Amino acid sequence: MRRIVFAIAVILGGHAVGATPEQVEFFESKIRPILAQDCYECHSVVTKQKGGLVLDSRDGLLAGGDSGAILKVGDPAGSLILQSIKHDHDDLKMPKGGAKLDDKVIADFEQWIRDGAVDPRDHPPSKEEVAKETEWQSVLERRKHWWAFQPISQQPAGKTIDDYIDVELATHGIPAAPPAEAETLSRRLSFVLTGLPPSGNQSIDELLDSLAFGEKWARHFMDWVRYAESYGSEGDPAIPYAYQYRDYLIRAFNSDVPYPQLIKEAIAGDLLPTPRIEGGLNESAIGIAQLRMVLHGFSPVDSLDEMVTFTDNQIDTVTKAFQGLTVSCARCHNHKFDAISQADFYALYGIFTSTHPAVIDVNAPGAGDAIRAELRKLKSEIKDTLIKEWLKANPKSDFVKESDEAQSGLVDFQWFAEGLAKTAAGEFAITETGLRIYPGGYFSDLISSKDRAVLFTNRFKCSEGTLWFRVAGKGGVKAKYVVQNYPRTGTIHKAIMLKDEKDEDFAWRPLQLDFWKGDEIFLQLTTAADSPAEFTDGPSWFGLTDVRIAKDMPAPVSPAISTAPLYQLITAWQSNTLSDAQAEALNALVQGKKLSLQSVEPLVKRYHDLEAKLPAPTRVPGVIEADAQDAALFVRGDHKQPAEDVPRRYLEAFDPAPFHPKGSGRLELAERMADMKSNPLTARVMVNRLWHHVFGRGIVATTDNFGKLGELPSHPALLDFLAQRFIQSGGSIKEMLRLMVSSKAFQRSAQESPVSTQDDPENKWLSHWSIRRLEAEAIRDSILTLTGSLEPQLYGAAVGGGEMRRSVYVKVIRNSLDPFLTTFDAPVPFSPRGKRDSTNVPAQSLTLLNDSKVIGWSRLWAQRILDAAQGSADDLLIRQMFVEAFGRSASEDEVAQCVAYLQTIQQETVKEAGEVAAQELKLSELNRRMAAILEPARMKLLAERKLPAAPANAPEPLCEWTFDKDARDSKGRLDLELVGAARVENGALLVDGASMAKSGSLPKTLTAKTLEAWVMLDNLTQRGGGVMTLQGKDGVLFDSIVFAEKTSAHWVAGSNFFDRSELFEGAAETEATLRPVHIAVVYQADGTISGYRDGKPYGRTYRKAAGATFEADTSQVLFGCRHGSPAGNKGLAGRIFRARLYDRALTAEDIALTARIEFSTITESDILAALSPEQLSALNLLRTDRDRLATALQSARAVIPTGDPVLQAWTNLAQSLINLKEFIYLQ
């Protein structure tokens, strides 16, 4: 068969024999360029012969490949080549990789085959010929014809959205659904515009004007720019102040900042000639925070690779988010399908790598200037006063001639500075205790250590040797080198840390450079709060007087200190002619208290008072312009193979002209991307994004990709109509949304016609409303709304998912994303996400059914309903709940069903509670019988040892651990798990400083509480070990009985960062190694804390802060560890004989009683030893029974509702309503 085809082909498809010039022309213009540009890469004699096929000559085409002949001349349908380019063939879909050729091109091929497949290429091409035919410029020219690159078509005036929708419906013969009912529409509008359920009957305008609007739409924008609050990877460090960007977006959407402005701000907001200044902030500058939402690796050995990766992420984000283009696909080669060259990628790469990662200050220009001026004035008064005083005390003397000073190494670098400038000798800082007089250099605290300062050099190639900084500072400042813009510090990215008082003295401090030889680095010093990674928020300062890079050199010689007479120094300061050496000398005298500061004390106080009023910088992640450079193109994307530099510019498909920018080129880039008039993608991409969130499906369904692998627009003219309207409005998002939601198409019901079901299952033609699931945030926010406790507070640092704030404020920590939101398809932030998944997974059902937060929220809702009921009948309450949850009234039938359900639950609950109560009784009976055996023995022992009797009326704890045999809670609520080498032995829990015991979740939430333990220590020299701790399971929030944390041998109520800790000022512990001591700490709900030792008050009672609340489900008890896990000095070495946890603050009288429960010298094993064999066996039997019952009860208790059965039943109903599909779906 193949042979025959071949023969026919020779005759019909032969070289122009009988072929008309038109046929040849057709091939040359329509077929040949396609073969060359889309096929030769894999099917040419000079490239590859994939599948044994070459398409670069007539013979090749006719010979076919491994799958046989590909061309049946005259028979397009029978030709494999056509089947494969039409993607009709099962296996062969060409060109490979998924991009189907344009329909027009396919039609050309069809015609060409039908017309005889004339092919004048009678010999295989040479390498040069192929290169010429596949030349990028011609490929680009052809690809530029792609629809999305064409100018926006002018649409006739007076049209509406519905005109465009209706014409398609008519064409396809699909009837439109009737309008939705008012309450359905109200719910729909409210969710689409504000992400919240409707409250009352709000109009479209009211919804658009509500603050909730910004919270909803900012979250969409956050998806587009992969918003995150940490960098990911090992350590997952915070992106400093990331939440400021979220707040900025909320404000921007609420004040309807024009879209082009938003794009400009996202790329170059810090560089705009006329930024938006609002509320004391440079809002525009905050926009660039998105550039810092990149991911960073941990301590990369290949830092250039790391820079390529995160710069790629920046490019990927801005091009996808704002242009719907996948420019980062062109990092290794020209784009496979779109009009994007590899050079385009590196043109943008050069722009983004010409900036340094940073924290920027977005206070409006001039913020605090008046105070600063006054502070400066005060400083000069201070100086004048000092000089006057000092001169008085130091008589005139002769001047000594001093030798010239050595040049500082600072001149060897180009410096970029923000918040500080190079100053000459004699500048000084007012410190807490006095002042520091500086030599020449850079100093961040000339006005205040509240001020920010960022200092770095130009980039340079790192050489071997040692980098020496002569620096001083405090507060967590890092003096460092930065390799390839990598902002973190780690094992091989080293920094000098200036933290403590000792670091406040200027000294030469070294860093080895050998590791990074050949890499591009720059030097950097920032105030601690301005470090772009691993920052410390708070005051700090630094000064830099000199820097050197030297090979094989001992520490550079410290600068000379002048030996001139004091008089000379003072007058030099007075006349501003101090040399560096003199400044050092003068400063040394001040620090050594050789010169009195007494005369300026009132001035210094005034200074500090005024300084306190200085506004703090408003810090935001960002970048800072540095020494800008074009970047080299990396051959095949390999960063070890740099080729020629690519000038910084925008995509050549739009404008190949280089920017020749003054700075990085961001401003120029921003302008081109934001120019809706000349750039057809900008408006189209954005209106399509809005459309997607309004209608559930974009006109271009692939919202992030308008390229060839994206989908074609369903309504191209409508898209251009919307884009045109958007441009006319200057890019008003609110106006565009108003237009969309006012359309009839938006307001249709979900009633689907049979025709639509049949012909348009995806509802592409919008004949009706497409039901869709609410987004994760809307589900959570709806539930919180029902509780009535949704906090309306806007803005601020991110919160945990358990807090009652809208979901947009929930933390986005890359390595631990919020489980609730993630379960409902909130995206993983790494790349723009215009379209979220909407999946159905059991984790969603399990969350809504069993998650303790959801249950708690349901209880709040039920409580609110009951509180407001005031005796209303159940059916009224149920009706109210339906309105709140579903935005509609309940039917009679539904009400009846709910009432019946409530009754069933109540009955079942009572029954189950009764069963458990009976078992509880049985358990206490068993405990009583055990006590009846144990107590007499105990009393006897006590009597023998002449100890006071244990009290009968001591308060009952919530949980108690006696460690008589194991680590169980004798109350059966909170058994312990032993961690590490911890063990229970001889009636005590043994911990060794590296081990601990921990419990599961608290049975109830605790604020007021008492911790009590009987403990013996292995030694009294240990520091910081926790005896008994209540903590959040993440180990952050905690209250603990701690031994010797701040002061040796003293008991202290430890807490996170000492938030609630002060010294009790009790006596030093001396006995705890000889006998167990009783230690209790009582926490009142208001934060008042008292300590007790052996039943007596230990030192003083104090209140430092509000009491900490430990949530039932997320908190636990630890023994032997201060918090978290027993690393560092958190572990205790000793034995705990007994411990009790109370759910209330005990009184001094209570404690006096409880202290007597256990006495040092009597242990459980003592008691057991005192029992008769009969008693022992009876006891063991009882114990077995008790343990079995306690275990059974423990799981029963976990599911048995406690508290008010009515509330319980309503909680159950409330939660069930939340579980209804109607609640999470939008009709």
Next chain:
Amino acid sequence: MNAMNRRHLLSTASTGFGMAALAGLMQEDALASDPLMHRARRIAPKARSVIFLYMSGGVSHVDSFDHKPMLKKFAGKPMPGAVRKTQFNNNGTVQPSHWDFRRYGQSGIEVSDLFPQVGGVVDELCMIRSMTAKFSEHAQGNFFMHTGFPFLGYPSAGAWTSYGLGTESRDLPGYVVLQSGGAATPHGGVGLFSNGFLPAQHQASIVKADDAEAVVNIRPAESPTLQRRRLDFIGAMDRRFIKTTQNDMHVEAAIQNYEMAWRMQSAVPDLCDIAGETEATRKLYGLDDPEPKKAAYARQCLLARRLVERGVRFIELSTLAYNLGGGNGANPWDHHSAINEGHGKMANQIDQPIAALIKDLRSRGLLDSTLIVWAGEFGRTPFAQGSNGRDHNPYGFTVWMAGGGVKGGHVYGATDEFGYTALENPCSVYDMWATVLHLMGIDHERLTHRFSGRDLRLTDVHGNVLKDIIA
């Protein structure tokens, strides 16, 4: 969307886990009609399940499975040749192995005294001694090893497998990560087990083998009676609602999900309840070993077998840390110092349980259809870090496979004579996953998902099936 647009639904709604339910829902065999499976599964599969024994932190290959006598010869001398950048830049002299090596089995493959019991089943093992990675940092290495990319956002191999093949279990997910005894998630976090851009049902379910709440939210806070009542109530109300949506498919699938969740609530405890295992099995695995971490790991190994029996596709296990020499929770093998003590304890933890798993699967006739993959994110340097540690070495290290269609008692590839760099048949992570997918019956080049403008794969644009290791 109430039309039977199955293709769309299958690719976006409840597949995998939910596949069975949907199959029932649509009154037809969903598996057979899934276009993806049809396209992906082109090769006769040898294995049905993968057990991924992940050695987070990086095991020293020169102390375990790659014997290098030269280290003894050069002990204490500077490392000959160029030394590449290391993460701690605290490179010492050549450090010989702390363990002796001996030959095991008919194949006579050398294994160190760290792994005597695994040595005992060496004839089942196919060692790849020429593995390479691109990153010498844990998080990136972990992501790379799991997803083929160094950052979060991409689907894990387990997710790809679930996506490609679904699960054979009605009540359990296709991809399970086991943890026990406080084992931590490796650096990078749970994103390592993510579905990335694939539909969410392919993400791993973390099963805490010894926790009362083995899967998050699997334990109802109410009695089974009450919960059944609740589900019936919800079901009745939902049926009312779905009528108003003209039986929308997505809503229907969401309704079905509740029944699946209900079944899972008993399937998971049933999986974790090992009371029915024999004494001999307990002994074999070391379930009652006095060393609690070993007992905990043994439990994971046993549960892995039970998951295989239940048709789960991809099971990953997690080792437990001793906090020695840098090997902490997220990276238990990471012994930058005290490697002697650290590796000794770690190997003791896993040696018996892993050998037991292989023997147990073999005796139950499951080894042939279960592919075991043992791998960390990199190896360790042949020269010391400090005095007695080893730094990360991604340039050449050992991984091994067993069962599931690979050659037993076979060695593939080799490092140089110091164990520093893979020389013979260097192998990449892409090659490893290409081979695993191949053995599962999937052509790795065909298992693609279009995301954001590209057809993405587990093997990116790389990967060659290691034909030489296939039996």
